[in-house]
Amino acid sequence: MSTSTCSTELRVLLAISKVIDQALDLESALESILKILSDTMSMRRATVTLYDPLSGRLAISTSYGLSALEKQRGVYRMDEGITGIIFRTAKPYVVPDISLEPLFLDKTGTRRISRERISFVGVPILLHGSPIGVMNVDRVFTGQEQLDADTEFLTVVATLISQFLSLNEKVKKREAALKQENTSLKYQIARENHGPYIVGKSQAMLEVEQYVAKVAITKATVLLLGESGTGKTLIGRIIHELSDRKSHPFIKVNCAAIPENLLEAELFGYERGAFTGANSTKPGRFEDAHLGTIFLDEIGELPLTLQSKLLRVLQEREFERIGSNKTRKVDVRIISATNRELELLVGQGLFREDLYYRLNVFPVHVPAVRERKEDIPRLLNHFQKEMEREYGRGLTLTTGALDLLLAYDWPGNVRELENLVERLVILTDDKPVESELVRSFLTHETHRPGPARQPIQTFTPPEQDNLCQPLKETERREVLAALKRNAWIQYKAARELNLTPRQMGYRVRKFNLEELIAKGRVEHRRQQS
Numbered sequence: 001m002s003t004s005t006c007s008t009e010l011r012v013l014l015a016i017s018k019v020i021d022q023a024l025d026l027e028s029a030l031e032s033i034l035k036i037l038s039d040t041m042s043m044r045r046a047t048v049t050l051y052d053p054l055s056g057r058l059a060i061s062t063s064y065g066l067s068a069l070e071k072q073r074g075v076y077r078m079d080e081g082i083t084g085i086i087f088r089t090a091k092p093y094v095v096p097d098i099s100l101e102p103l104f105l106d107k108t109g110t111r112r113i114s115r116e117r118i119s120f121v122g123v124p125i126l127l128h129g130s131p132i133g134v135m136n137v138d139r140v141f142t143g144q145e146q147l148d149a150d151t152e153f154l155t156v157v158a159t160l161i162s163q164f165l166s167l168n169e170k171v172k173k174r175e176a177a178l179k180q181e182n183t184s185l186k187y188q189i190a191r192e193n194h195g196p197y198i199v200g201k202s203q204a205m206l207e208v209e210q211y212v213a214k215v216a217i218t219k220a221t222v223l224l225l226g227e228s229g230t231g232k233t234l235i236g237r238i239i240h241e242l243s244d245r246k247s248h249p250f251i252k253v254n255c256a257a258i259p260e261n262l263l264e265a266e267l268f269g270y271e272r273g274a275f276t277g278a279n280s281t282k283p284g285r286f287e288d289a290h291l292g293t294i295f296l297d298e299i300g301e302l303p304l305t306l307q308s309k310l311l312r313v314l315q316e317r318e319f320e321r322i323g324s325n326k327t328r329k330v331d332v333r334i335i336s337a338t339n340r341e342l343e344l345l346v347g348q349g350l351f352r353e354d355l356y357y358r359l360n361v362f363p364v365h366v367p368a369v370r371e372r373k374e375d376i377p378r379l380l381n382h383f384q385k386e387m388e389r390e391y392g393r394g395l396t397l398t399t400g401a402l403d404l405l406l407a408y409d410w411p412g413n414v415r416e417l418e419n420l421v422e423r424l425v426i427l428t429d430d431k432p433v434e435s436e437l438v439r440s441f442l443t444h445e446t447h448r449p450g451p452a453r454q455p456i457q458t459f460t461p462p463e464q465d466n467l468c469q470p471l472k473e474t475e476r477r478e479v480l481a482a483l484k485r486n487a488w489i490q491y492k493a494a495r496e497l498n499l500t501p502r503q504m505g506y507r508v509r510k511f512n513l514e515e516l517i518a519k520g521r522v523e524h525r526r527q528q529s
Contacts, residue, residue: 013160030062058084092123094148117141121151123158126159208367223359225338226367228339232297253296260306267284271321318330388425391425401435424437
């Protein structure tokens with residue numbers, strides 16, 4: 001290698017090293033590196049092609065000397081062309097004259113007309129010994145010795161690029177972890193300040209909570225599924241509160257509560273004179289929700305005539321008001337909810353299949369109360385506190401009344417439970433609630449459409465099942481379970497139960513849990529060692 005060549009390569013490496021501060025903007029950093037190669041080494045075209053694990057293909061990520069259309073064409077199967085060979089073998093590949101190479105596909109279409117002899121050098125981009133991409137370079141042929149030198153030098157550059165990619169990936173993972181942690185902190189603050197939060201620690205609700213935390217920080221469209229009264233609106237509100245759109249509007253629209261002839265005007269707005277009674281211009285709910293979130297409840301009731309318009313908003317984020325030809329753009333996140341089987345409606349021709357798939361990007365099933373009966377004591381406790389703040393009265397349940405509430409299937413779900421607690425607080429004037437009063441309310445509840453319900457019966461489950469234990473024992477078990485989940489650390493368990501440390505200390509003494517906590521900590525340390 002000549003002294004001048006060595007000097008040029010050192011200058012190139014020095015220039016590339018100065019691009020490190022752009023590493024977090026990966027595309028910009030790679031473009032800068034390819035431009036340096038082109039400017040200093042007379043290279044005509046250069047590309048960085050990366051493996052996409054989702055599609056299982058290689059696609060040009062960054063290029064220099066290619067148009068946007070040419071770059072778009074650069075997608076390769078693993079068994080296709082020279083790029084595929086370089087990736088599979090993890091070895092460089094050199095073509096002295098691309099016009100004579102049958103494996104050269106020229107998918108980008110950049111080399112079809114050339115009066116010069118163009119050489120091609122491709123090297124793998126390796127990370128920890130495994131290929132993650134390919135770097136390709138074109139230059140005018142100047143001799144085999146120069147090609148060999150180029151190959152060695154580009155291998156070094158590819159190593160630097162792999163470190164850029166690795167650093168970028170680590171930063172992305174760290175950002176995702178920080179966002180997740182931030183979401184958890186926001187959720188905890190909401191609990192402590194009586195903001196919206198999920199009541200319940202059953203496995204089913206813990207899964208819902210995990211899904212909510214993951215999807216809230218994204219832009220994904222969410223579809224909430226479940227029976228009426230399960231708390232889908234609350235879940236939608238929580239997703240909004242944990243997202244970057246928190247400071248913007250959360251707009252709720254019940255698609256079943258608004259007559260079909262008014263729903264379009266409600267959603268998309270109208271111009272003055274668009275129809276009889278339109279005496280002024282009115283923006284629609286989508287415009288009201290700009291930069292925020294719109295919650296479309298009972299989406300399964302949306303008329304077919306409006307489904308195509310909603311589909312357009314989902315795809316293009318644009319629409320026209322009634323009586324206007326002006327296209328309006330909105331930046332809005334859509335969360336929808338339904339208690340109906342949308343797939344069945346699609347099969348019956350009552351719901352557009354393309355709209356269903358657009359809404360069903362991230363489905364979350366909210367379970368019915370009967371599917372998570374272990375949460376009933378927590379729900380009762382939660383609504384008791386709410387009503388105590390509202391009416392200044394407490395609620396005391398006898399063991400028989402509690403057993404009856406725990407045995408009930410709650411066809412109206414959380415909404416029915418909340419209404420019953422409020423009714424009992426109003427009627428009982430701080431007196432203990434007997435089972436006869438509860439039974440009279442439950443047996444006279446409005447039934448859902450469907451098979452007739454059986455009369456409510458109390459039952460005695462196995463001894464280990466806490467569903468029918470007195471409220472004090474239920475509370476003791478709840479405190480114990482929280483301590484176990486939090487490695488027997490009282491302040492962490494208190495935070496989970498939305499208690500102060502002082503309140504937790506009182507319960508520990510009240511239920512004589514000191515010895516159990518000490519043993520639990522010893523066992524936890526033993527398991528960790």
